[in-house]
Structures are given as C-alpha cells and as structure tokens.
Amino acid sequence: MKASVESFRDARTVEQLLTEIRHLSPGRQIRIMHVCGTHENAICQFGFRDLFPDWLTIVAGPGCPVCVCPATDIDMAVRLATDRGAIVATFGDVVRVPARTTLLEAKATGGDCRVVYGIDDAVEIARREPGREVVFFAVGFETTSCTTAAALRRGVPDNFSVLCSHRLVPPALEALVAMPGQGVDGFILPGHVTTVMGIRDYRPLASRCQIPMAVAGFEPVDMLAAILALSRRAASRERPSDPIFNAYGRAVREDGNPVARRIMDETFERCDAAWRGIGTIPGSGHRLRGAYARQDAQRRFDMTPDESIRDTHPGCLCGEVLLGRVEPEDCPLFRSHCNPDMPLGPCMVALEGTCHARYRHGRPARGRS
Amino acid sequence: MCLGIPMKLVRVDGTVGTAEVDGVSRKVMLDLLPEAAVGDYVIVHAGYAIQSLDEKEAKETLALLAGAGLLEGGP
Amino acid sequence: MDPRDVVTLGHGSGGKMTHALVRDVFMRRFSNPALVAMGDSAVLDAVGAKVAFTTDAFVVSPLFFTGGDIGKLAVCGTVNDLAVAGAVPLYLSAAFIVEEGLKIADLDLVAASMAEAATSAGVAIVAGDTKVVERGHGDGVFITTAGVGRMRQGAPEGPGSVRIGDAVVVSGPIGDHGAVIAAHRSGLALEGFGSDCGAVTGVVDAMYRAGIRPRFMRDPTRGGIATALAELAGQAGVSVAIREADLPVRDGVRTVCEILGLDPLYLACEGRVVAVVGADDAEAAASAMREVDGGEGARAIGEISAPTSGPVVLRTRYGGTRLYDRLASEQLPRIC
Numbered sequence: 001m002k003a004s005v006e007s008f009r010d011a012r013t014v015e016q017l018l019t020e021i022r023h024l025s026p027g028r029q030i031r032i033m034h035v036c037g038t039h040e041n042a043i044c045q046f047g048f049r050d051l052f053p054d055w056l057t058i059v060a061g062p063g064c065p066v067c068v069c070p071a072t073d074i075d076m077a078v079r080l081a082t083d084r085g086a087i088v089a090t091f092g093d094v095v096r097v098p099a100r101t102t103l104l105e106a107k108a109t110g111g112d113c114r115v116v117y118g119i120d121d122a123v124e125i126a127r128r129e130p131g132r133e134v135v136f137f138a139v140g141f142e143t144t145s146c147t148t149a150a151a152l153r154r155g156v157p158d159n160f161s162v163l164c165s166h167r168l169v170p171p172a173l174e175a176l177v178a179m180p181g182q183g184v185d186g187f188i189l190p191g192h193v194t195t196v197m198g199i200r201d202y203r204p205l206a207s208r209c210q211i212p213m214a215v216a217g218f219e220p221v222d223m224l225a226a227i228l229a230l231s232r233r234a235a236s237r238e239r240p241s242d243p244i245f246n247a248y249g250r251a252v253r254e255d256g257n258p259v260a261r262r263i264m265d266e267t268f269e270r271c272d273a274a275w276r277g278i279g280t281i282p283g284s285g286h287r288l289r290g291a292y293a294r295q296d297a298q299r300r301f302d303m304t305p306d307e308s309i310r311d312t313h314p315g316c317l318c319g320e321v322l323l324g325r326v327e328p329e330d331c332p333l334f335r336s337h338c339n340p341d342m343p344l345g346p347c348m349v350a351l352e353g354t355c356h357a358r359y360r361h362g363r364p365a366r367g368r369s
Numbered sequence: 370m371c372l373g374i375p376m377k378l379v380r381v382d383g384t385v386g387t388a389e390v391d392g393v394s395r396k397v398m399l400d401l402l403p404e405a406a407v408g409d410y411v412i413v414h415a416g417y418a419i420q421s422l423d424e425k426e427a428k429e430t431l432a433l434l435a436g437a438g439l440l441e442g443g444p
Numbered sequence: 445m446d447p448r449d450v451v452t453l454g455h456g457s458g459g460k461m462t463h464a465l466v467r468d469v470f471m472r473r474f475s476n477p478a479l480v481a482m483g484d485s486a487v488l489d490a491v492g493a494k495v496a497f498t499t500d501a502f503v504v505s506p507l508f509f510t511g512g513d514i515g516k517l518a519v520c521g522t523v524n525d526l527a528v529a530g531a532v533p534l535y536l537s538a539a540f541i542v543e544e545g546l547k548i549a550d551l552d553l554v555a556a557s558m559a560e561a562a563t564s565a566g567v568a569i570v571a572g573d574t575k576v577v578e579r580g581h582g583d584g585v586f587i588t589t590a591g592v593g594r595m596r597q598g599a600p601e602g603p604g605s606v607r608i609g610d611a612v613v614v615s616g617p618i619g620d621h622g623a624v625i626a627a628h629r630s631g632l633a634l635e636g637f638g639s640d641c642g643a644v645t646g647v648v649d650a651m652y653r654a655g656i657r658p659r660f661m662r663d664p665t666r667g668g669i670a671t672a673l674a675e676l677a678g679q680a681g682v683s684v685a686i687r688e689a690d691l692p693v694r695d696g697v698r699t700v701c702e703i704l705g706l707d708p709l710y711l712a713c714e715g716r717v718v719a720v721v722g723a724d725d726a727e728a729a730a731s732a733m734r735e736v737d738g739g740e741g742a743r744a745i746g747e748i749s750a751p752t753s754g755p756v757v758l759r760t761r762y763g764g765t766r767l768y769d770r771l772a773s774e775q776l777p778r779i780c
Contacts, residue, residue, distance in 0.1 A: 011761055015762075018762075044766065047764015360766070
C-alpha cells in the first residue's frame with residue numbers, strides 16, 4: 001500500500017496526465033470548481049495552476065468549514081469562554097477567526113480556550129477537570145461530524161457539551177448550482193467527505209443538473225485524473241451513463257462508511273444553517289437530536305446568537321471568493337491589508353481558506369499566462 | 370483542522386488502536402471502523418479512522434492510468 | 445517528595461543555599477579556570493582583536509525532548525549564532541531562572557547536557573547567575589545566554605555581498621526540531637529521528653577547510669528556512685529560487701506536517717546552516733559538509749536570482765511554483 005501511495009505522487013505519471021490535459025482542445029473556457037479546502041491546498045502545494053492550459057480554470061468553492069463558520073457562532077464560543085467561564089476547546093484555525101474578537105484574543109484576556117486535535121482531547125479535558133464546564137466547538141464538514149457523533153456515542157461526562165457548527169456539502173452544492181451565472185462546467189467532489197458519506201447523496205443533483213462530477217483524492221495523480229476526466233466530459237459535452245466519476249476508488253465507495261452514516265443519523269438531525277458570507281442554506285447544518293440534545297451547549301447555556309455581528313469586514317470579498325465568483329487577487333484588501341498575520345476575513349485565517357492558500361502559494365486561477 | 374492521511378494500523382485494542390506511518394504514530398479511535406484489523410491502511414482524521422484503503426482498488430486505478438491513452442474507455 | 449531534592453526559594457537568595465546549588469550543579473559541570481575564580485566577570489585573554497558577541501534566551505517547553513533539552517539548545521543556539529557570523533565560538537555565559545519545585549536532579553541533567561555540548565563545541569561556560577521564582581511563575585527553567593567568539597579570516601560579509609547566480613546550500617534535513625516539538629504537543633509518537641539540536645561549528649569549519657568562503661550564513665531557527673531566506677532576500681534586494689526536489693526533508697517530518705497542517709520550510713531547525721556560496725563552490729560546499737558529523741544530507745538547494753514574484757520562489761517537484769515570505773507569527777509557541 002505504501003508503494004501504491006508513492007505511485008500517486010509519481011512525477012512521470014503527473015507529467016503524462018498534464019500532457020493529456022494539454023492535448024484536449026475544447027475550443028472554449030472550461031471552469032471546474034472544487035468544494036474542499038484541502039483540494040485548494042493541494043493544488044497550491046503542487047503549483048498546478050502554473051501548469052494548466054489557458055482554457056482551464058480550477059476555482060475554489062465554499063470548501064473550507066472554518067471559513068464558512070458564521071461570526072455569530074464564533075461569538076457564542078467567545079462568550080462561553082469569557083462570560084460563562086467554560087473551557088472552550090476547538091481546532092487550531094478556529095481560534096484565529098475574527099468575530100468581534102477571536103478566541104485567541106479572548107484567551108489573552110483570561111478566557112479559557114484550548115486548541116485540540118480532535119473531540120476526544122476535549123472529552124479528556126472534561127474528565128480531568130470535573131468542576132469546570134467544557135464546550136467542544138464543533139466546526140467541520142461530514143468528515144469531522146462523524147467523529148463528533150462517535151465521541152458522543154462512546155459517552156461523555158456531564159460537564160461536557162458541544163457547540164455544534166457542522167455543515168453538509170451536498171446542500172451547498174445544490175445552492176451553488178441554483179445560483180444564476182455560476183458557469184461551472186464540472187465539480188470536483190470532496191475527497192474525505194465522500195469517504196465517509198459515499199457518492200450516493202450526490203447522484204440526484206448530478207442527474208438533475210447534468211454537470212459532470214468527479215471524486216478526487218489529494219495526491220497529485222488523484223487530482224489530475226479527476227481534472228482530466230472532467231475536462232474531457234465538459235469538452236465533449238457527452239452524457240456518460242455514470243454522471244459521477246470516482247477517481248478515488250481506493251477510499252471512496254458508493255455508500256461511503258455505513259457505520260459512520262448510521263452513527264451520524266442517530267446523533268444529528270438536519271437544520272437550516274448560515275454560511276458566512278453566503279447566507280442561509282436549507283438543510284445544510286447538523287443539530288444534536290434526541291438524547292444527545294442534552295449535550296447541546298447552545299441549549300445548556302441558553303445562548304442566543306448576536307445577530308448584530310457583521311459577518312465580514314467592510315470591503316472584504318470573502319463571500320464572493322467562497323462562491324468562486326471572485327479570485328482572492330481581485331479583492332482590494334488581498335495582500336495590502338489582509339494577510340495571514342493580520343487576517344481581515346475568514347478565508348485568510350484558515351490554512352485551507354482560499355485566500356490563505358493563494359497568498360502562500362501565489363498564483364491566479366486563470367491557467368498559464 | 371487536521372487533515373486526513375493514510376496510516377497503517379499497527380495495534381488494535383477493541384475500539385482503540387495505534388496507527389503509524391514513516392515512524393510517526395498516534396492513538397486512533399476505531400468506533401467508525403469496527404472491522405478494522407492490524408495491517409489495514411486507514412484514513413485518520415481528527416483522531417478517528419474514518420475509512421480503510423483498498424489496495425486492490427489502488428492498483429486498479431493505477432493500472433487504468435498507466436494504460437495507453439490514460440482513462441481511455443473510462444469516463 | 446524530599447525538599448532537599450527540589451529547588452526552593454531559598455536557593456535564589458544569594459546566600460549559602462545559592463552557593464551550594466551553584467557549586468554542586470553548575471561549578472561541578474562547567475568547571476574551567478575563569479569560572480572557578482568566581483569573580484563578578486570572567487577575565488578572558490584569548491579573545492584577540494575582532495570579537496563577535498551575541499545573546500539569546502531559551503524558554504522551550506517541554507524541557508526534555510527527543511534529541512535534546514533546553515540546556516543543549518541554549519549552548520548550541522548561542523554557539524551557532526557565533527559560528528554563522530563567521531566567528532570561532534569561545535566563551536558563553538548562562539543565567540538560569542528556575543521555578544520553585546523543579547527537581548535538582550533535572551537541573552543537573554540540564555547542566556550536564558550543557559557541559560557536554562560546550563565541550564563538543566570547544567567553548568567554556570565562564571559566567572553565570574541563578575535566580576529562583578515562586579511556583580507557577582516560571583516553567584521549570586528559563587535560560588539566558590551570551591556568547592563571545594573571535595572573528596575568523598574570510599568571515600561572511602553579509603547579505604549585501606551575495607550575487608545573482610550564487611548557490612544556496614543547506615547542511616542537512618530541515619524542520620526536525622520544529623516537527624519534534626509539534627509532535628510532542630499533539631500526541632504523536634516519533635521513531636527514527638529527533639531534534640537536530642546541535643552545534644554547526646563542524647560543518648562551518650568543513651567549508652572553510654575546503655577553501656570555501658561563504659558570502660552569507662544563517663542558522664534557520666524560528667520561522668524555518670523559508671523565513672531565513674526571505675529575510676536574506678529582503679536585505680539583499682534579491683529573490684531566492686529553491687528546488688523542492690532538492691530540499692532534504694525526512695519522511696517522518698513530512699508526515700508530521702501532513703497530519704498537523706504544517707510546512708517543513710517554516711519549521712525550526714536547531715542544528716543546521718543555510719549558506720550562500722559562489723555557484724562554482726556549491727557541490728564542494730555540500731560535499732565538505734557531508735564529510736563531518738552534523739552534515740549528513742547536506743545539499744545544494746537553489747540559487748540567488750534577480751528579484752521576481754516573491755522573496756522566495758520554490759519550484760515544485762512537478763514544475764509549478766510556490767511563494768514563501770517571512771513567517772511573522774509563529775505557528776507554535778515556545779519551541780526554543
């Protein structure tokens with residue numbers, strides 16, 4: 001398996017795939033969108049945008065869960081730490097996302113906020129400090145939601161609760177497709193979300209909208225195989241019998257991980273949810289259900305979102321960037337005012353945020369110039 | 370946010386295991402993969418094994434790509 | 445716990461207890477004539493005409509890690525600052541701020557480690573001080589150092605002397621120290637490598653012995669090799685072009701970075717040199733370093749170019765590019 005993993009990084013295979021892509025002549029611009037921050041990171045890491053032909057644009061959609069976490073949720077997390085004396089535990093990037101302040105700033109002024117690698121680390125804190133309330137601020141797409149569900153199912157101490165800000169990808173894709181003027185010729189489906197959820201949930205949309213879709217992993221060969229397949233389909237406008245090409249067969253199955261899906265169904269119910277910079281997308285959020293509702297921090301602490309909080313800084317184009325309408329370079333604040341050390345918007349904070357990835361790796365989406 | 374990477378399961382103790390790659394190892398929760406066994410390659414995300422990697426599928430994908438015309442006859 | 449086994453506030457008083465602690469731990473370990481004289485300053489006679497002088501502070505947590513500890517880090521970090529300036533390191537001072545409750549045995553381990561590193565680097569620790577703070581007001585121990593060295597002939601002239609076309613060479617795999625600390629903080633166990641914490645005097649001497657005069661040298665600690673090269677680019681008004689395929693990175697470091705979302709180019713090294721040498725000297729410099737301890741894996745990794753799209757431009761192994769700039773806010777706190 002190790003040898004196989006290396007093969008998906010092989011420079012010669014990469015060169016062959018790039019050559020195949022360059023040999024296509026679609027006669028028009030082809031615009032492919034991915035919806036996964038890790039895919040954007042991978043593309044920037046490999047420097048692919050320097051190597052694609054001019055007719056090919058790979059654009060980043062709303063694929064970074066930290067970026068789309070509403071400012072009101074961040075604010076609730078901050079208030080739990082500063083006003084309610086809870087220990088708030090969450091993933092690294094989340095603590096630097098601005099609302100009125102960031103969780104990191106709250107920590108500098110006495111709020112107890114701790115970075116954890118996973119929910120189990122937060123549960124461990126709750127066990128070690130039985131006299132304190134511990135809140136896990138759960139941000140992430142389905143890849144992460146299943147871990148939250150699994151941890152709750154294992155059993156957590158009474159002083160532990162979850163501020164749930166999980167999101168689902170398929171409803172976001174539906175919303176994207178429904179937006180006028182999107183002009184997307186193909187979607188790269190998220191690699192790890194689909195390892196958990198499978199491909200099944202994307203089929204209805206794929207059939208309805210007839211936009212080619214491909215599941216990609218994160219190695220360079222994975223990404224190029226998916227991009228080649230989508231470019232071919234978009235260029236030929238053919239309608240293959242299977243509208244979704246699975247280029248990540250070693251990890252993604254039709255039904256994903258059935259155990260994970262079942263555990264998630266038992267733990268969460270779907271709800272309408274806000275996406276920062278975009279607005280409310282129906283059925284795109286998770287809420288704790290049934291007996292697990294006892295662990296819902298928003299309920300336990302009777303928190304109401306402060307709707308007066310602005311989602312974005314004046315002039316910030318994160319919302320447009322998240323929808324793939326605007327490149328980071330087109331935002332007037334990019335680089336000059338907004339950078340990873342002084343981020344004004346969420347897309348610049350998160351490692352996988354489009355603006356952050358582009359800032360660090362530095363090329364615009366339009367193919368080779 | 371910590372990224373899912375393929376790791377090898379070197380130890381299984383009920384629903385907890387140890388996953389390893391290139392000398393780096395970590396405790397991993399196996400609640401989502403109850404069938405996981407020592408020697409399996411799994412994707413680890415935020416401390417949990419979320420899916421196992423299928424070696425046969427990996428080889429098939431590579432074979433598909435290696436064939437002349439790459440992905441010919443495919444999508 | 446036996447009170448005689450831990451540092452107490454009494455040890456910081458300056459009186460008998462301080463004297464006993466200094467004698468039993470530091471004097472015993474750092475023994476040399478200048479120190480034994482126990483004056484307020486060490487009087488030194490080997491310095492010569494042109495002197496390099498540096499100071500540094502060490503707050504790493506955890507105190508002990510795979511491949512080193514705060515003591516070894518303190519000695520090597522100071523020695524390295526002198527070595528990359530083109531000085532032969534001679535004398536160090538070390539001041540300790542110890543937290544009440546630290547086991548004396550642990551303090552002794554730190555001191556032993558410092559003594560070993562000092563001997564190995566050919567320096568003497570000739571002056572010191574010890575203070576104790578209340579429990580909760582420190583973190584085991586903090587160490588501040590100063591170091592003095594004699595400038596060698598042909599010392600680097602600094603960023604202004606680098607030329608377009610010059611080669612960039614690194615003395616070994618990057619990011620080892622940062623990866624070890626990050627792994628420790630995140631519950632990852634490592635096998636097969638530890639921090640690269642060590643003195644670079646060996647590899648620097650090797651270059652000079654081979655007749656090479658580096659135009660510029662830096663030890664890439666906080667912010668990693670990317671920050672060190674971006675700073676050079678800014679100071680010299682150039683860009684630095686690196687080839688990803690030639691960058692030495694251990695598999696384990698790569699894996700730690702993949703798991704934690706870190707970049708090896710931004711991770712601290714604590715025993716490496718990055719040097720700019722004439723293009724014709726690139727291979728000779730790398731091979732001279734590979735001959736000595738601490739230089740295994742030395743490689744030529746890139747070159748100085750005219751200013752372009754960014755301070756540091758990396759060519760990926762697939763032919764694309766990535767840009768790097770200085771890392772102003774550290775991804776991980778308390779790494780050194």
